[in-house]
Amino acid sequence: MTKTDFRKTLDSYRARSGQLRVLEVPPLRYVMVDGRGDPNSSPEFTAAVEALYPVAYKLKFASKQDLGRDYVVMPLEGLWWSEQMETFTSARDKSRWNWTIMSMVPDWITGEMFEAAVSAAAVKNPAVPDRVRLETLDEGRCVQTLHIGPFDDEAETLARMHQEFIPESGLAMTGRHHEIYLNDFRRTAPARLRTILRQPVEAISRSEV
Incomplete structure (x- = not known):
């Protein structure tokens, strides 16, 4: 059985x-969990990760067993926003x-598979059904780059x-700042x-220039 790695x-x-x-x-499509506060010190962030990953892995195993389609569980990702975007840059305040x-899942994952994965994960973590959801994110045109080093840099x-x-590219920001963590920050040197x-x-339209 071929294992798909969407990162490639x-x-x-x-x-x-x-x-x-x-x-x-x-x-x-992603499995998602919402929250607020400093990810380094907030128990809510740790609880969110603990709710998300069991569902993500149960979906992978169900896809392999029930559909014969295996894939690599995708890395953790995050959407970040604040009422003042300066809290990410000049007035940084986590x-x-x-x-x-969130973690991306293939488009062949059905709502029924998601509900079954949530129910199975809830056996060990009763908070899962109230926190984890399946949603499609349509970001469209984006600007991105790779950052190597500590998050605070x-x-x-x-x-x-x-x-x-x-x-300078004639663009304006929309949507939410998005980060994709290509390695496990819990086990990787900053x-x-x-x-x-x-x-x-x-x-930006001509009338806005």
């Missing part, structure tokens, strides 16, 4: 350090961040993306972390 087949999971590029991200953590790259590259930074954008 989807262009939206490719990025280079030091290179900002514009790309079209197709609609993708306590004011809202977030959705992202601010400079984000400032260049938000304040220089995007407006200096070796590889994170795709993505920002949905739209073209």
Whole structure:
């Protein structure tokens, strides 16, 4: 049985350090959990990860067993937003961040498979049914790059993306800041972390220039 690794087949999971590029991200399905606060110190963030991954793995095993279609469980991703975007850059304040953590699943995963995975995961974690959902995210045109190093060093790259590259490209920010964690930050030295930074954008009309 062939095992699909979407990190190798989807262009939206490719990025280079030091290179900002514009790309079209197709609609993708994710298992998601919402929360708020500093991910480094908030028990809510840890609880969210503990609710998300059991469902993601049960979907993988169900796909392999019931459909004969195996795939690599995708890395953790996060949508981040705040009432003031400066809390991500010049006035960095993680306590004011809202977030959705998520993991991509193939489009052949059905609602029935998701409900079965949630029910099975709830046996060990009763909070799962109230927290985890299946949703399609359609980001469309985006700007992204690869950041290598600690999360706290992202601010400079984000400032260049938000304040220089995007407006100079005739674009404006829309949607939510998106991060894709290509390695497990719980087991990886901060200096070796590889994170795709993505920002949905739209073209600025002539009347807005």
